[in-house]
Amino acid sequence: MKLILTSLSLMALAAAPAAAWAAAVGQPAPAFSATDTAGRTISLADFKGRHVVLEWVNPGCPYVRKHYESGNLPATQKQATAQGVVWLAVNSTASEHGDYLPPGQLAAWMKARGAVPTATLMDEDGQLGRAYGARTTPHMYVIDPKGVLVYAGAIDSKPTANPADIASATNHVTAALADTLAGRAVATPVTRPYGCAVKYGGAG
Amino acid sequence: MRLPRLLIVAALWVGALDAASAQAPGPVVTTPQVRAELVAHAPEGVGAGKPVALGLLIRHQPHWHTYWKNPGDSGLPTTLEWQLPAGFEAGPIEWPTPSRLPLGPLMNYGYEGTLLLPVALTVPPDFAADTLDLRLRAEWLVCKDVCIPESGEFALQLPARAATAAHAAAFAAARAAVPAPLPQAQGRARVDGTALALRVEGLPAAWQGRELSFFPETPGVIQNAAKPVAQWEGAAWVAQVPLDPQRAESPTQMPAVFTVPGEAAGVQLTLAVKGAWPAVGGSAAPVAAVDAAAAPAAPAAPIGLALALAFAVVGGMLLNLMPCVFPVLSLKVLGFARHAGERRALLAGGLAYTVGVVASFVALAGLLLALRAGGEQLGWGFQLQSPWVVAGLALLFTLIGLNLAGMFEFGSLLPDRVATLQLRHPLLDSLLTGVLAVAVAAPCTAPFMGASLGLAVTLPTVQALAVFAALGFGMALPYLAASAWPAVARALPRPGPWMATFKGLMAFPMFATVVWLVWVLGQQVGIDGAAALLGTLVALAFLVWAIGGAGHSRAVRAALGTLGAVLLAAALVWTAPALRSELAAAPAAADATWQAWSPERVARAQAEGQAVFVDFTAAWCVTCQFNKRTTLASDAVMADFAARRVLLLRADWTRRDAAITAELTRLGRSGVPVYALYAPGAATPRLLGEILSVAEVRGALAALP
Numbered sequence: 001m002k003l004i005l006t007s008l009s010l011m012a013l014a015a016a017p018a019a020a021w022a023a024a025v026g027q028p029a030p031a032f033s034a035t036d037t038a039g040r041t042i043s044l045a046d047f048k049g050r051h052v053v054l055e056w057v058n059p060g061c062p063y064v065r066k067h068y069e070s071g072n073l074p075a076t077q078k079q080a081t082a083q084g085v086v087w088l089a090v091n092s093t094a095s096e097h098g099d100y101l102p103p104g105q106l107a108a109w110m111k112a113r114g115a116v117p118t119a120t121l122m123d124e125d126g127q128l129g130r131a132y133g134a135r136t137t138p139h140m141y142v143i144d145p146k147g148v149l150v151y152a153g154a155i156d157s158k159p160t161a162n163p164a165d166i167a168s169a170t171n172h173v174t175a176a177l178a179d180t181l182a183g184r185a186v187a188t189p190v191t192r193p194y195g196c197a198v199k200y201g202g203a204g
Numbered sequence: 205m206r207l208p209r210l211l212i213v214a215a216l217w218v219g220a221l222d223a224a225s226a227q228a229p230g231p232v233v234t235t236p237q238v239r240a241e242l243v244a245h246a247p248e249g250v251g252a253g254k255p256v257a258l259g260l261l262i263r264h265q266p267h268w269h270t271y272w273k274n275p276g277d278s279g280l281p282t283t284l285e286w287q288l289p290a291g292f293e294a295g296p297i298e299w300p301t302p303s304r305l306p307l308g309p310l311m312n313y314g315y316e317g318t319l320l321l322p323v324a325l326t327v328p329p330d331f332a333a334d335t336l337d338l339r340l341r342a343e344w345l346v347c348k349d350v351c352i353p354e355s356g357e358f359a360l361q362l363p364a365r366a367a368t369a370a371h372a373a374a375f376a377a378a379r380a381a382v383p384a385p386l387p388q389a390q391g392r393a394r395v396d397g398t399a400l401a402l403r404v405e406g407l408p409a410a411w412q413g414r415e416l417s418f419f420p421e422t423p424g425v426i427q428n429a430a431k432p433v434a435q436w437e438g439a440a441w442v443a444q445v446p447l448d449p450q451r452a453e454s455p456t457q458m459p460a461v462f463t464v465p466g467e468a469a470g471v472q473l474t475l476a477v478k479g480a481w482p483a484v485g486g487s488a489a490p491v492a493a494v495d496a497a498a499a500p501a502a503p504a505a506p507i508g509l510a511l512a513l514a515f516a517v518v519g520g521m522l523l524n525l526m527p528c529v530f531p532v533l534s535l536k537v538l539g540f541a542r543h544a545g546e547r548r549a550l551l552a553g554g555l556a557y558t559v560g561v562v563a564s565f566v567a568l569a570g571l572l573l574a575l576r577a578g579g580e581q582l583g584w585g586f587q588l589q590s591p592w593v594v595a596g597l598a599l600l601f602t603l604i605g606l607n608l609a610g611m612f613e614f615g616s617l618l619p620d621r622v623a624t625l626q627l628r629h630p631l632l633d634s635l636l637t638g639v640l641a642v643a644v645a646a647p648c649t650a651p652f653m654g655a656s657l658g659l660a661v662t663l664p665t666v667q668a669l670a671v672f673a674a675l676g677f678g679m680a681l682p683y684l685a686a687s688a689w690p691a692v693a694r695a696l697p698r699p700g701p702w703m704a705t706f707k708g709l710m711a712f713p714m715f716a717t718v719v720w721l722v723w724v725l726g727q728q729v730g731i732d733g734a735a736a737l738l739g740t741l742v743a744l745a746f747l748v749w750a751i752g753g754a755g756h757s758r759a760v761r762a763a764l765g766t767l768g769a770v771l772l773a774a775a776l777v778w779t780a781p782a783l784r785s786e787l788a789a790a791p792a793a794a795d796a797t798w799q800a801w802s803p804e805r806v807a808r809a810q811a812e813g814q815a816v817f818v819d820f821t822a823a824w825c826v827t828c829q830f831n832k833r834t835t836l837a838s839d840a841v842m843a844d845f846a847a848r849r850v851l852l853l854r855a856d857w858t859r860r861d862a863a864i865t866a867e868l869t870r871l872g873r874s875g876v877p878v879y880a881l882y883a884p885g886a887a888t889p890r891l892l893g894e895i896l897s898v899a900e901v902r903g904a905l906a907a908l909p
Contacts, residue, residue, distance in 0.1 A: 023449065023450070024449035024450065025449075025450060026483070027449075060350060061350075061351060062351065062352060062353050063351075063353075097349060098349060098350065099349075099350060126308075126309075130309055133449065133450055135277040135278050135310050136277075136278045152450040153450070153452065159280055160280075160343075160353070161345075161353030190450055190451060190452045191452055192423060192424040192452045192453075193278075194278075194280060195278065195351075196278060196347065196350070196351035197277065197278035197279070197307050197308075197310050197312070197347065197351070198278075198308075198310070199308075199349065200307075200308035200309055200310070201308065
């Protein structure tokens with residue numbers, strides 16, 4: 001029986017990627033609806049006509065901590081939201097994973113580091129993450145006011161865990177926002193994300 | 205309870221860094237996840253020209269892993285930063301073949317257990333010291349269900365005049381696990397819409413038929429977690445690998461590693477990438493595509509099922525008049541004349557023909573729908589996009605032509621039993637004629653079929669099959685009517701000696717069809733392939749003449765037949781590789797006035813306020829070629845295009861092209877020709893008729909804003 005279950009779930013995994021990685025830059029961003037850490041229902045459709053940033057977050061990941069504890073991500077969030085950009089942090093860590101933080105603790109962790117996202121979304125079942133093909137924390141996405149995905153990839157150009165590298169790195173999200181806010185095509189629309197794997201259910 | 209665990213992980217991490225930096229560096233760094241050691245192998249001591257290898261030996265705790273040079277969906281490769289005395293040089297890491305490490309929907313490439321990352325050391329000629337001091341700073345990311353970035357400072361002193369070989373076995377094992385190039389192995393990759401089509405030849409013979417692992421060294425190109433759809437075609441491994449929709453790289457060369465289970469190392473080879481990478485984001489083109497997708501092209505959207513069925517019947521009838529059905533129509537006329545005296549037989553034959561046509565249409569539609577369901581981006585005319593099918597049809601039509609020309613009779617080729625079987629079953633004969641008619645008609649998507657087909661492929665399966673059945677019924681209708689009403693049949697000439705003349709005459713349309721097929725094949729695989737096919741046709745004709753020719757004695761027939769069979773086999777051996785090879789250069793679509801089509805090109809011109817005319821065409825589409833040589837060659841039309849500064853683009857579908865297939869689908873069509881005129885700034889084009897008239901084009905141009 002266990003063998004059957006295992007092979008069934010393996011088949012499900014093998015079948016998943018075809019449907020899972022739907023989001024593509026230049027295409028409409030997949031619609032979603034999720035609950036945030038305050039219990040509100042947040043939908044992408046709520047922000048039609050505005051620029052939206054999605055940020056995959058997991059406080060258990062050293063690469064996420066690199067960008068929070070250095071103040072890099074909070075500062076990027078502050079700068080973006082001041083320009084009217086909607087910033088949605090997304091936590092796709094499965095609830096059975098050791099890194100998982102319940103909504104209250106996650107919100108407190110973010111707040112303690114000066115984070116100012118518009119909302120922090122809970123995605124324990126990984127649906128939102130799979131729809132966007134989010135693979136790492138952090139993994140960043142920018143959606144334009146027409147609902148088109150215009151950037152997907154890394155937070156910056158130096159894929160290390162060393163906070164000292166932030167100063168000399170190019171912040172791809174800030175650059176993409178500058179382009180799209182000015183109505184230009186994003187100069188670097190896709191980069192390779194770096195960080196820890198997103199802790200989807202059934203992983204590890 | 206979550207936070208404390210987090211703190212523990214953080215503490216472990218900080219602890220690991222402390223351990224590495226606080227003490228004076230030695231050859232070993234131990235963290236809770238790995239034991240890493242700087243090791244060396246210098247069996248002849250250290251000196252210029254002597255083999256010296258260095259390496260980082262990593263022993264992972266169970267279930268922890270570090271990453272390959274392409275880490276896959278997440279992770280980072282281990283990096284080595286050497287501090288060596290002047291003149292010494294450390295080579296790049298010689299990465300052993302990694303394992304696939306699935307993690308939920310993600311796929312990583314890396315190593316568990318014991319790993320040695322070797323590098324070669326170059327010793328300068330003036331090196332004369334007794335010892336060599338090595339220092340290394342290494343960084344690695346080690347993950348299980350959590351990830352920990354670690355680093356270490358290593359130091360090691362090697363004696364110059366004594367052998368260092370304590371880790372000889374580890375280095376030997378590492379060398380055996382590093383993939384090596386194979387001289388005869390070569391591969392190429394072709395960008396095929398949203399997938400990469402791989403073809404690798406010259407892999408070890410023992411691998412044939414086995415499942416292969418494919419590791420691209422270039423990160424950020426393919427969907428790592430997707431299993432390639434792979435098969436062996438003889439000695440060649442052929443696979444489709446889906447591209448990452450968030451692809452970060454568009455390389456022209458992709459080094460990759462291939463291996464089979466149980467093989468320590470595998471084969472390293474560089475794939476030359478052909479074809480244009482689809483644009484990734486940024487440009488206005490995909491946005492325009494989105495707008496247009498929301499409002500599909502006018503003809504496809506509003507048709508209901510009943511109307512589609514009616515269109516299908518009419519379109520099917522008109523198919524009989526299409527140039528590529530004509531040769532088969534002539535076969536049918538022969539059939540009528542033969543049976544004109546027997547009404548019942550005629551009607552039965554008509555019904556059998558109808559059944560054959562409808563069944564073939566439904567079968568083709570079923571295949572099309574199944575392939576669509578399988579994710580293949582195929583259109584209606586796909587049969588003739590395969591050089592093999594074109595060559596096969598050329599052989600078939602040559603045979604039919606030779607038969608009609610009287611070089612042989614089918615009866616003399618087939619055993620008597622089969623021949624009489626055929627005579628006793630004229631119904632079967634009619635059925636097969638129907639099937640043949642459909643096979644030839646498929647690429648000629650006539651004007652009225654376009655919309656029906658476009659709708660059909662978007663319909664639920666049952667309705668789609670109904671549309672195709674209606675199409676088949678329409679095509680068979682004239683034949684059926686003639687067989688049912690003697691008035692129609694009686695209008696046909698009486699059987700007589702003229703039939704032999706007519707039969708001979710009919711050989712020429714067959715040979716003309718062969719000329720067309722050879723030309724199509726030439727477009728697909730080049731002049732060598734076309735010449736090879738012609739050679740094969742000559743060999744076939746010789747064989748047929750040798751066996752079937754009247755007046756040959758038994759011995760002559762046997763000798764010539766053997767020779768003919770050998771010739772034909774040799775010709776086929778010559779032809780087969782030519783058919784496999786693809787034309788390197790794009791077909792001569794682009795000339796001074798016409799440029800190659802791409803969605804980006806259309807979007808760019810529109811953004812610049814220029815009108816665009818797109819000719820969706822294919823070499824095997826006779827209607828397309830007719831339009832190209834008449835209306836689109838007309839001076840009046842070309843002058844109008846020039847006067848209105850219309851950008852002329854040609855989308856050549858002669859060979860499979862996923863981008864064009866996708867665009868045709870978007871326009872509600874599944875075949876060519878399609879003529880689309882985009883007004884400046886309009887997301888949706890105006891589609892013109894498939895039999896293009898000068899007046900229609902000029903009218904459409906005059907209506908431009």
